[in-house]
Amino acid sequence: MELVLSAGIGVLTASGVWLLFRPRTYQVIIGLSLLSYAVNLFIFGMGRLRVNAPPVLEPGGTGGLLTHTDPIPQALVLTAIVIGFAMTALFLVVLLASRGFTGTDHVDGRE
Amino acid sequence: MTWFHHLIVLPILLPVITAASLIPVDERNRTLKGVISFASTMAVFLVSVLLMRASATPGDGGSGASVYLLGNWPAPFGIVLVLDRLSALMLVLTAVLALATQLFSMAKWHRAGHHFHSLFQLMLAGLNGAFLTGDLFNLFVFFEMMLAASYGLLLHGSGPMRVKAGLHYIAVNLAASSLFLIGVSLIYGATGTLNMADLALKISTIGPESRMLMEAGAALLGIAFLVKAGMWPLGFWLPATYSAATPPVAAIFAILTKVGVYILLRLSMLLFGSDAGASLGFGQPILLYGGLLTIGFGAIGVLASQAMGRLAGYCVLVSSGTLMAAIGLGNGAVIGGALFYLVSSTLTICAFFLLIELVERARDAGADVLAVTMEAYGDVDENEEEKEEGVAVPGTMAVLGLCFCACAILLSGLPPLSGFLAKFAMLHGLFNPGSFGGDAPVSGAEWTYIALLILSGLAAMIAMNRVGIRTFWTSIEGTIPRVFLIEIAPVLLLLAACVFLSLQAGPAMRYMDATAKSLSEPQNYIGRVMSTPRAGPAGGE
Numbered sequence: 241m242e243l244v245l246s247a248g249i250g251v252l253t254a255s256g257v258w259l260l261f262r263p264r265t266y267q268v269i270i271g272l273s274l275l276s277y278a279v280n281l282f283i284f285g286m287g288r289l290r291v292n293a294p295p296v297l298e299p300g301g302t303g304g305l306l307t308h309t310d311p312i313p314q315a316l317v318l319t320a321i322v323i324g325f326a327m328t329a330l331f332l333v334v335l336l337a338s339r340g341f342t343g344t345d346h347v348d349g350r351e
Numbered sequence: 352m353t354w355f356h357h358l359i360v361l362p363i364l365l366p367v368i369t370a371a372s373l374i375p376v377d378e379r380n381r382t383l384k385g386v387i388s389f390a391s392t393m394a395v396f397l398v399s400v401l402l403m404r405a406s407a408t409p410g411d412g413g414s415g416a417s418v419y420l421l422g423n424w425p426a427p428f429g430i431v432l433v434l435d436r437l438s439a440l441m442l443v444l445t446a447v448l449a450l451a452t453q454l455f456s457m458a459k460w461h462r463a464g465h466h467f468h469s470l471f472q473l474m475l476a477g478l479n480g481a482f483l484t485g486d487l488f489n490l491f492v493f494f495e496m497m498l499a500a501s502y503g504l505l506l507h508g509s510g511p512m513r514v515k516a517g518l519h520y521i522a523v524n525l526a527a528s529s530l531f532l533i534g535v536s537l538i539y540g541a542t543g544t545l546n547m548a549d550l551a552l553k554i555s556t557i558g559p560e561s562r563m564l565m566e567a568g569a570a571l572l573g574i575a576f577l578v579k580a581g582m583w584p585l586g587f588w589l590p591a592t593y594s595a596a597t598p599p600v601a602a603i604f605a606i607l608t609k610v611g612v613y614i615l616l617r618l619s620m621l622l623f624g625s626d627a628g629a630s631l632g633f634g635q636p637i638l639l640y641g642g643l644l645t646i647g648f649g650a651i652g653v654l655a656s657q658a659m660g661r662l663a664g665y666c667v668l669v670s671s672g673t674l675m676a677a678i679g680l681g682n683g684a685v686i687g688g689a690l691f692y693l694v695s696s697t698l699t700i701c702a703f704f705l706l707i708e709l710v711e712r713a714r715d716a717g718a719d720v721l722a723v724t725m726e727a728y729g730d731v732d733e734n735e736e737e738k739e740e741g742v743a744v745p746g747t748m749a750v751l752g753l754c755f756c757a758c759a760i761l762l763s764g765l766p767p768l769s770g771f772l773a774k775f776a777m778l779h780g781l782f783n784p785g786s787f788g789g790d791a792p793v794s795g796a797e798w799t800y801i802a803l804l805i806l807s808g809l810a811a812m813i814a815m816n817r818v819g820i821r822t823f824w825t826s827i828e829g830t831i832p833r834v835f836l837i838e839i840a841p842v843l844l845l846l847a848a849c850v851f852l853s854l855q856a857g858p859a860m861r862y863m864d865a866t867a868k869s870l871s872e873p874q875n876y877i878g879r880v881m882s883t884p885r886a887g888p889a890g891g892e
Contacts, residue, residue, distance in 0.1 A: 260526060265518065272525050279532045286540035312545075313536065316488055320532055323495045327528070330502060331521050338518050341511040347522075349515045 245285055252278035265335045265345045269328065276324040280317050287313030355405065359419040359434050361398045362442055362479035363493075365391055370472035378465055385457040388468035392453055392475065396446035403439040407862060416869075416876050418485070418883040426880050427549040433485035433880055436866040437690075441482040441613055444694055447848060448606050448701050449475055451841035455705050456599035458838045463508035463597060470507070474500035474603070481610050485880055487535050487545040487572075490614065494531070498524050501607060508597045516595035523578065523588045531575035537568030548880035551621050551873055555628035566633055569622065573615065573634055580611030580671045583644040590652060590664030598708035601660070605700040608671045609693060616678050616686070620870040621877075632681055639679025639796055645672025646803045650810040659707040659822075662814055663700060666762055669807045670696040676800050677777060684784050686867035688776030691860060695769040695852055699761040702845035706754050709839065710822055712832035747834050752823045754839075757846045759819060763812035764804075769852040774804055776860060 252274050259271025287310040295311035297303045335345075342349035369391035373384050406417070416435035423429070453471065461467040477497025484490050502524075506517045539545055541564040542553045557565060574585070581589040589608070593601045615638065623633040649668030656662045670692075677689035761770040781797055793801075852859055869875060 260522070268522055272522065272529075275526070275529050279529045282533055283536040286536040288540075313539065316536065316539075319488070319492065323492070323528075327495075327499065327521075327525055330499065331518075331525065334502075334506065334514060334518050334521060337506075337509070338511075338514045341514055347518060349511065 241289055249278050249281050263346055265338065265347055268347060269331055269335060273328055280320055283313050283317045283320060358398050358402060359432050362395050363476050365395055366472040366476035370469040373469045381461055384468045385461055388472055389453050392446060392449045396450055399442040399446045402434055403443050406434055406436050406439040416879040418880050420883060420885060423885050425885055426883060427544055427546050430489050431485040431880060432483045434483060435876060436869055438482045440866060442479055444697060445478050445606055448603055451701065451845050452599040452603045455838055455841040458835055460597050460599050467507055470500045470503040474504060478606065478610060482613060485547050487547060491531055491535060504600045505596050507600055512595045516592045519588055520592045527575045527578040530571045534568045534572030537564055541565035541568060547621055548877040551877050554622055554630055555626055562629060566630060569633060576611040576614050580608050580675060581668050582641045582675060583648045586668055589668060590661050593664040593667060594660030598704055602701045602704035605667060605697050608667055609697055612671055612674045619678055621873045624873050635679050635681050638675050642672045642676025642679050643799055643803055645675060646807050650807040653810045653814045659711060659818055662818060663703050663707060666700055670700060673804060682780060682784055683867050683871040684780030685777050686870060687864040688773060688780045690863040690866055691776050692773035695773045695849060698845050698849050699758060702842050703758045705842050706758060709832055709834050710751055747831050750839060754842050754846060755819055759815035761849055762815060764808040767853060769849045772853055772856050
């Protein structure tokens, strides 16, 4: 499981960074999205990987790291997803505005 | 827990409420929106001044840092707001800049697009939150809030230039935010906490394998802030972005680079200060040499730029380079002077951005053509033009010229204004470490810093002279910009703040030195954060 997760993060980051350096705005936005997926998985991984361990306590019960997984990274990931999503939407609008102004999808506004 | 204690949360809460309540107001009532927004900023300013006074008087426990438990959970578990001298200083500075730029925008710039005042207030909330928070993840949230509003503000007024600059700015900052998140989560993974004070306690005790991860996380976090502060290889986006933004936006953006500097200062003093164990002074060489390179790059840019907007953008780089190198020197006596420099240079740059628009108003392409046509038909009557409408300032060129001179003196650090005092204080700190360190001789890096500090002042002076002569003495167009009182007043206000800072340099410098002293003794800060009890019935459910 660790191997799959780390390989996944690695591939997503590598593709994201490569696309980020491409000259088309569409490639840049896809690159940023892939990068944010990689970051979200990474935050999740920082809570250590556990199977069958809930992050919340049952009413009246007591918890510990033996039976429960760390809830904080999951809360962080939720915030990061929301913010990342909003930023991607905003970037998309700017991308369209740029396309409208310059008639090209090059990041510098000219070929 | 008195009512006074609750004031800490107001600099964040008030702008958010104002921003939200302004959104449904019709866009045609811009003046009303502006007035409400201005009143809210004024209230934040007054609260900030009160908080600054409270943090400067060592009552209430003695250390001056007051802690506000949001959600009333004790410190390492809940989210805290921490007010100490440094954050109070930044709050007041932000509020002053906000007042000036907002007043300026009400003359005409807030009409250039929608929801200017809401975005402005949201950015203020983000800025104040970033200065007040005592928690790394909350810092990310406030940072993003500030950035999201700044994207909107940068695009305010639209146009191909702004959209292109905005595209680059957003892409750079989104990539930096990813690094920020990776850094935060690495630090959490290595130490198990995100509270800055708790982190400072744990850093000296973690094992070598976790230490490596923690330092990697701190380095990534640092890169995110260095992008924001515009350190040399990471700051190429800055001059283009700042010169493309509308003037009031560029002026308030002068504080954005200082957020990066503030957090670098806060974290490096808190986490890697005297108690850091094996991580003592982590990252300081990078800050020092990066800062020196930034000053050099900025000074060359200042000399090379033709347009005043770009000149001001490079001045921002010089200013943040100076501050980064001062942090990197790790000398408490320099930090005091650097804080004075931070206040002085931010006020100056903000005033300069506003002034540029007023000076260049008569020089835009359309006006040039018009001026030439009018000259050809012998139809020039400048006095009449000046009287046309509104409260135009008499002797416009004289006032603008004087403001420009004041900016030039402040930027190049010549006596008698605060720019000189700030640089003098930093140099004094370098040669006389005093209570902050032994009598170590001045090192090579410090000599380089001294040389660059003075040379960057020279570069600024040369560039400002050149631009000033071209604009005021040998101006080809000969048209006088029409300037309204509400537009020149903010510039005068900011410059008056600099003059006030020069006149009251003694008390101001004492405040800065006390701030530097409290930063170099993070035990007080940590103790206050970790020991603040919950409010309400003691220990009750």
